[in-house]
Each structure stands twice: as structure tokens, then as C-alpha cells.
Amino acid sequence: MKNNQTAFLCSKCSSKAPIDTLEPTCHCGGLWKLDYTPPKFSDSLIDKNCWNIFRYRAFMPLEGETWQDISLGEGMTPIIPLEENLLLKMxxxxxxxxxxxxxxxxxMAxxxxxxxxxxxxxxxxxxGNSVAAYGAKAGIDxxxxxxxxTSPKKINMIQSHGARIHIIPGSRDDCANACRSKVWEEKKYYASHVYNPFFYEGTKTYLYETYEQLGRIPxxxxxxxxxGTLFIGIVKALEEFLESGIIGKMPKLIAVQSENCAPIYEAAITANKEIASITPTPTLAEGIAVGVPMRGEEILSAIYRHQTQVITAxxxxxxxxRTALAEKGIYVEHTTAATYAAYLRYTExxxxxxxxxLPMCGAGLKSD
Ligand SMILES: Cc1ncc(COP(=O)(O)O)c(C=O)c1O
Ligand SMILES: [Zn+2]
Structure with a gap:
């Protein structure tokens, strides 16, 4: 069903664009966010016959039924207790x-x-693994x-889905710049998990599911x-829950950066609105090694809005x-072990x- 109210809104100059714009950003360079108010969250709007994240599609500005051809059965991940007062979402x-x-x-839908x-x-x-897999399912090159x-296993997986891969010398930020040059110069569609506001409509489901599974928010x-793709999604969902009266106050959010790459942590400790300029050094937590997060100001604004604590691993x-988790049967990649390392130091x-x-975000088989 077409939702005429929904648009992209520039986070800098407030210009609007239709949600089917091909432009990766506003003409002023500002990143898009969604101008969309979902219905009040309610159990009755969850499609209980749908066993993937699209059971929550009533709270997403999705048009049409393409999601049915795209889904690979994502979501519905269990929550298990690890120790007293500690739950893991798998x-x-x-x-x-x-x-x-x-x-x-x-x-991709x-x-x-x-x-x-x-x-x-x-x-x-x-x-990249996710976009390649859903691209393969959708017939999108x-x-x-x-x-x-980058872990060779992740590279093999991307290639096995038929995607072409470019391995860029330098840091994660250099890699983003190389890709963006292609977007600007060759007018390619940028299916970026950072730039594209639809990505966060998907990561919201982490929180929706948690609530449906536990009957409460931890x-x-x-x-x-x-x-910040998970962070922004969780904050969005919690703000929707506050708005709907599902929760009366925000839970305590604790965001974890790598101690070798912490532009948001450095900004937060001095209450700065802009990310700190840092020189990243190598870290095992490759998934969070982002020196220049493009939504840094948006993330910092949410951090201050909800008194989020930012810590480092x-x-x-x-x-x-990682070994401690594996000895309890839980085999995660290093970036996920970093979250647990941060939790252990925090509680000590x-x-x-x-x-x-705690989210168990990535599988151990993906990194060596
Ligand atoms: C395993 C894992 N955990 C956490 C993250 C952090 O996600 P984000 O960069 O969206 O904050 C990533 C990102 O790639 C990841 O791969
Ligand atoms: Zn703008």
C-alpha cells in the first residue's frame, strides 16, 4: 500500500525527496532519514503467521509484497540466559x-x-555478506x-553469492571512500547500510523481537x-515504544566501541556534538573499526538524548x-567477543x- 506521507528528509537542510529517489544523499550532502511515523506499536499489528522479521512490516514504510520473494528467514533469533542477570540474543x-x-x-526489499x-x-x-546474499535472492547485481x-571467509562468502568484490588497501574508511567515488562518479545505486534509511527499519526488529519474546524490555x-546500524535501530524502536506507551522510560543503553578506534567514545566523554578526529590503530574487532561514522552526529544526539553510556572494549x-563464550558453547566472531569483553570489565x-x-552479532566461523 502506498504511503503518501512517507518521504526522505535531509538530516542537514530538511529538504525532502520521495523514498524511491536514486540519490544517495541530499544535494547539500546531508544523509537521508525517514520522515515516517509508524502506527502505535501493538501486538495486534504483528503478523503472527509470518516467521521472519517481516512479521513487523506494519511498522515499516514498505510498499508492495516484494519482501515475500526476498526473505531468507531472517530474525526470530532466540534469547538465552548465559549467567545470572545476563541474557544473550543470538x-x-x-x-x-x-x-x-x-x-x-x-x-533490498x-x-x-x-x-x-x-x-x-x-x-x-x-x-557485504548480507547485501550479496539478499542481492542474489532478489536478482540484483x-x-x-x-x-x-577482511576475513577471507567473509570474502569467499560474498563471492559465492555472485557478487563482485573489490579489496581496498588501507582502512575501513579508505574502503568506504573508494566505494563512494564509484557512487558519485558512475552514478551507481548505493545500497549502503549506513546511508540507506531502510536499513534501520530492519534493525529496529531486534528490539521488537526482544519485547515479543520476553514480554518486557531488559x-x-x-x-x-x-x-551504529544496530544502535540507531534499537533507539528508533525504543522511541516508538515510549511514544506508544509500551515502556514508561528508556532502559540503560551501553554502547561499545573498540579502544583502538573510538571516535564516538572520545566525543561523548567531552560531551561534544561532533565525532572526535582519531587515528585508528588495528583491532581484532574489525566490525566496529570505523574511524569516521557518517551518522556520528545523529548517534551522538541520541546518546545525549537518552543518557547512553559509551565504553570501550x-x-x-x-x-x-571469545574463549570464555566458546567454553559455554557460544562461538562468536572477534567483534562480538569485544562486546562481551567490555561487559566483563564493566561489571568488574x-x-x-x-x-x-547482550547481542551476539556475528558467528565465530566468520573470523580466524
Ligand atoms: C559482528 C558485528 N558486530 C557489530 C557491528 C557493528 O555494527 P555497526 O557498524 O552498524 O555499529 C558489526 C558491523 O559490521 C559487525 O559486523
Ligand atoms: Zn540537505
């Missing part, structure tokens, strides 16, 4: 083994609906840019923070945290938490 139980499938499924047949994207690997040093929620403890310093949720 988001690596996904078609491409990471939470990025939530965002990619919705974004939108792109398919628009009739776009080829896209480019840059990624530390996981979002994909070119994926990854930084050198008191403390840890979120890895690189480009101790680099020397990432492997130990501040004492135990009451009712905490």
Missing part, C-alpha cells in the same frame, strides 16, 4: 550469520520494489568493497557501535572473552547488572 543465528540480515532484508537492478556497497564484511585484511542493553581481553568495575541483554 543474532548470529541468521541466514548469513550476522545481525546485518535484519537491515539488508528490508533495504525496498530496492527491488524500486526496480533497481545493480548496486554497490562497502562493508567490513558482514553487511552487487559490487562489494571491503578493506584489506533494564540494561549493550550495543556494539561502529557505524579492552583489546587484550577480546580473545579471552561497577558491580553486577540487574537485567542485561
Amino acid at each position: 543474532d548470529y543465528f541468521m541466514p548469513t550469520l550476522s545481525f546485518k540480515d535484519r537491515g539488508a532484508a528490508v533495504m 525496498h530496492i527491488k520494489n524500486m526496480g533497481v537492478t545493480s548496486v554497490v556497497q562497502d562493508s567490513s564484511g558482514n553487511a 552487487c559490487e562489494i568493497f571491503v578493506p584489506e585484511g 533494564e540494561e542493553i549493550f550495543i556494539p557501535l561502529g557505524n 579492552p583489546e587484550p581481553r577480546i580473545l579471552e572473552a 568495575t561497577n558491580g553486577p547488572l540487574k537485567d542485561c541483554l
Whole structure:
């Protein structure tokens, strides 16, 4: 059903564009956000016969039924207790083994609906895996840019879905710049998990599912923070819940950056509105190694709006945290172990938490 109210809105100059615009940003360079108010969240609007994230499509500005051909059965990931007061949401139980499938499924359904047949994207690997897989399902040609040093398993997976891959020397930020040159110069459609507002409509479902599964929102929620796709999705969903009266107050959000690449942490400790200019050093947490998050100001604004605490993951403890999880049957990639390492240090310093949720974002088989 066409929703005439829904548009893209420039986050800088407030210009509007139709949601089927091919432009990656506003003419002023500002990133798009969605001008869309979903209906009040209610159990009765969930499509209980649909066993994937599109059961929540009533709260997304999706047009048409293309999602039915795109879904690979993403979402519906279990929540398990790890220890007292600690729950894990097993988001690596996904078609491409990471939470990025939530965002990619919705974004690629939108792109398919628009009739776009080829896209480019840059990624530390996981979002590229997701876009390549959903591109394959949708019959959309994909070119994926990854930084050198990306796990070979992620690269093989991208190629096996038929996507063309470009391995870019330098950092994750250099890789994004190489991809963006192609977008601007060759007018390619940018299926970016960072730029495209539809991606966040998918990551919102992390929170919707949590509520449906637990019947409550946990008191403390840890979120890895690189480009902020999960962070922004969770905040959006929580704000919808506040608006709908589902919750009366925000849970405590604790965002985790790498201590070797922490532009948002550095900004937050000085209450700055703009990300800090940093020089990243190598980290095992490749998924959050983003020196210049393009939605940095939007993320910082949400951080201050909701008194989010930003912490860093101790680099020397990432492997130990990965082993500790594996010894309990949970095999995660390093970026996810970093979240657990940050949780362990946080609770050692501040004492135990009451009712905490940690996302298990990426599978261990993806990194060596
Ligand atoms: C396993 C894993 N966890 C967390 C993240 C962080 O997500 P974001 O960059 O959207 O904040 C990523 C991003 O690639 C990832 O691959
Ligand atoms: Zn603008």
C-alpha cells in the first residue's frame, strides 16, 4: 500500500525527496532519514503467521509484497540466559550469520520494489555478506568493497553469492571512500547500510523481537557501535515504544566501541556534538573499526538524548572473552567477543547488572 506521507528528509537542510529517489544523499550532502511515523506499536499489528522479521512490516514504510520473494528467514533469533542477570540474543543465528540480515532484508526489499537492478556497497564484511546474499535472492547485481585484511571467509562468502568484490588497501574508511567515488562518479545505486534509511527499519526488529519474546524490555542493553546500524535501530524502536506507551522510560543503553578506534567514545566523554578526529590503530574487532561514522552526529544526539553510556572494549581481553563464550558453547566472531569483553570489565568495575541483554552479532566461523 502506498504511503503518501512517507518521504526522505535531509538530516542537514530538511529538504525532502520521495523514498524511491536514486540519490544517495541530499544535494547539500546531508544523509537521508525517514520522515515516517509508524502506527502505535501493538501486538495486534504483528503478523503472527509470518516467521521472519517481516512479521513487523506494519511498522515499516514498505510498499508492495516484494519482501515475500526476498526473505531468507531472517530474525526470530532466540534469547538465552548465559549467567545470572545476563541474557544473550543470538543474532548470529541468521541466514548469513550476522545481525546485518535484519537491515539488508528490508533495504533490498525496498530496492527491488524500486526496480533497481545493480548496486554497490562497502562493508567490513558482514553487511557485504548480507547485501550479496539478499542481492542474489532478489536478482540484483552487487559490487562489494571491503578493506584489506577482511576475513577471507567473509570474502569467499560474498563471492559465492555472485557478487563482485573489490579489496581496498588501507582502512575501513579508505574502503568506504573508494566505494563512494564509484557512487558519485558512475552514478551507481548505493545500497549502503549506513546511508540507506531502510536499513534501520530492519534493525529496529531486534528490539521488537526482544519485547515479543520476553514480554518486557531488559533494564540494561549493550550495543556494539561502529557505524551504529544496530544502535540507531534499537533507539528508533525504543522511541516508538515510549511514544506508544509500551515502556514508561528508556532502559540503560551501553554502547561499545573498540579502544583502538573510538571516535564516538572520545566525543561523548567531552560531551561534544561532533565525532572526535582519531587515528585508528588495528583491532581484532574489525566490525566496529570505523574511524569516521557518517551518522556520528545523529548517534551522538541520541546518546545525549537518552543518557547512553559509551565504553570501550579492552583489546587484550577480546580473545579471552571469545574463549570464555566458546567454553559455554557460544562461538562468536572477534567483534562480538569485544562486546562481551567490555561487559566483563564493566561489571568488574561497577558491580553486577540487574537485567542485561547482550547481542551476539556475528558467528565465530566468520573470523580466524
Ligand atoms: C559482528 C558485528 N558486530 C557489530 C557491528 C557493528 O555494527 P555497526 O557498524 O552498524 O555499529 C558489526 C558491523 O559490521 C559487525 O559486523
Ligand atoms: Zn540537505
